[in-house]
Amino acid sequence: MNDPMRIVFLGLSLTSSWGNGHATTYRGLIRELDARGHDILFLERNAPWYASNRDMPEPPYARVILYENVADLKKRCEEAVAEADLVIVGSYVPDGVEVGRWVQEKAQGVTAFYDIDTPVTLGKLERNEWEYISPDLIPEYDLYLSFTGGPTLRRLEREYGAPRALPLYCSVDPEIYYPATMAPAWDLGYLGTYAADRQPTLERLLIEPARRWPSGRFVVAGPMYPDKVRWSDNITRIEHLPPAEHRRFYNNQRVTLNVTRADMVQLGYSPSVRLFEAAACGIPIISDYWEGIDELFDLGPELLIADTPVEVLDILEKIDPEELQTIGRRGRNRILTQHTAAHRAAELETYVEPLISSRGLIAPERNTTAAQPGAKPV
Incomplete structure (x- = not known):
């Protein structure tokens, strides 16, 4: 135009x-x-x-x-x-x-x-x-x-x-979200406001893995989580993270988690802002599955899918660190060319x-x- x-x-x-x-x-x-x-x-x-x-x-x-x-x-x-x-x-x-x-x-x-x-x-x-x-x-x-x-x-x-x-x-702004060289503070992290329909997946894919792996380092950032949520000692909580701090937050993780609202899972084809932000930072992503996600990313080479605590821990403990970094780079390339x-x-x-x-x-x-x-x- x-x-x-x-x-x-x-x-x-x-x-x-x-x-x-x-x-x-x-x-x-x-x-x-x-x-x-x-x-x-x-x-x-x-x-x-x-x-x-x-x-x-x-x-x-x-x-x-x-x-x-x-x-x-x-x-x-x-x-x-x-x-x-x-x-x-x-x-x-x-x-x-x-x-x-x-x-x-x-x-x-x-x-x-x-x-x-x-x-x-x-x-x-x-x-x-x-x-x-x-x-x-x-x-x-x-x-x-x-x-x-x-x-x-x-x-x-x-x-x-x-x-x-x-x-x-x-979408994402690649001038704001990009990789940084730093030693990650956490093995797995999640950024998102509390949602009741999203919480069971967060429990399954982060909170339970943290309980099973006491020496692992985890983080959850976002407001409105009720007092009834039980966080293990190896989970760091951040109440609010403004956008200016998102890039550093993602780059401080070895792997990051994407969790999708139930309505979005049901309809499919509903990527979140956080998914694209994390990918643009070159951080390997674990996500729950929903229809259409395989049209946005090549599952496996560009993004990892997990459904159980065991699958999450297998990724964190068994996949070679260099392979994880390669997955992150491929995911970033996909974002830069389309999103x-x-x-x-x-x-x-x-x-x-x-x-x-x-x-x-x-x-x-x-x-x-x-x-x-x-x-x-x-």
């Missing part, structure tokens, strides 16, 4: 990564869109739990407006939404149904719903829980951009009437370009900005 767009995002958070993975995704995608010459405005509800934990209060690649409620959003941002070439509403936006209806009423450009939580969304729709998207809104969005690919995309079109459902997976934030920005342009062109939405007087410094046409 040679013409820069004015893009408005309405997302859960860009300024704070506390307790959510949305900020990391938005930061990478928006930074790359900005690098390609697009003008980005991010609209975010001023939630108190994020206000006290803003690790990026002023992103260098986007303007941010913090609004107090839907009435404040409508009052302050109607013109920006109406004039944008592309308006993207994300999952888990507070009052997302009302916000989505307003966007569809006011936006003159292309509208898209970006579902960073597709398995959760489908579960909510089946239970008639319309927290941030409702069945009547889906057909009105021009695009349904999904963190989950595979058969789920056709389901969104067939059952919910999405005009066009397309994958826009999470960076730059790849996602280019994919988004490819999705939007036909709609922009067919509607003649980018005014000729703004097309000249493509030649300005910073604009990077595809």
Whole structure:
């Protein structure tokens, strides 16, 4: 796409990564869109739990407006939404149904719903829980951009009437996540917020192996774990790890663990941000299995699968260290060729370009900005 767009995002958070993975995704995608010459405005509800934990209060690649409620959003941002070439509403936006209806009423450009939580969304729709998207809104969005690919995309079109459902997976920034030479502090680690449906797998693939291997060194980083969880003495706990510390955390592990939410396992084709971050650091990964993971990685040469504590311990104790490092390097190469934030920005342009062109939405007087410094046409 040679013409820069004015893009408005309405997302859960860009300024704070506390307790959510949305900020990391938005930061990478928006930074790359900005690098390609697009003008980005991010609209975010001023939630108190994020206000006290803003690790990026002023992103260098986007303007941010913090609004107090839907009435404040409508009052302050109607013109920006109406004039944008592309308006993207994300999952888990507070009052997302009302916000989505307003966007569809006011936006003159292309509208898209970006579902960073597709398995959760489908579960909510089946239970008639319309927290941030409702069945009547889906057909009105021009695009349904999904963190989950595979058969789920056709389901969104067939059952919910999405005009066009397309994958826009999470991604990673290779300038932030890359290998480092250091002696690892831990044999196996895990990074993730507590989730009840994920905890049994964490118990099976890290906590139980730690109990069986007292001399091993383990670590779990992430908030919201209840007091009832029993950690053995050889497991280090880190309550919150901001994105700026993720790379060092991964590089401090000999092997890292990926654990997938139950809804994501059921649908398949749902890679996590943490999976790509760890792979970009060149760290060998042990993951639980789900359909579609073998389309993202070559299982064995690039990523290891385990289902039991014994399988985890066999990997940690029996696989030659050099072979583990080779697996990590292969996994990193896969990420660099297919799953960076730059790849996602280019994919988004490819999705939007036909709609922009067919509607003649980018005014000729703004097309000249493509030649300005910073604009990077595809």
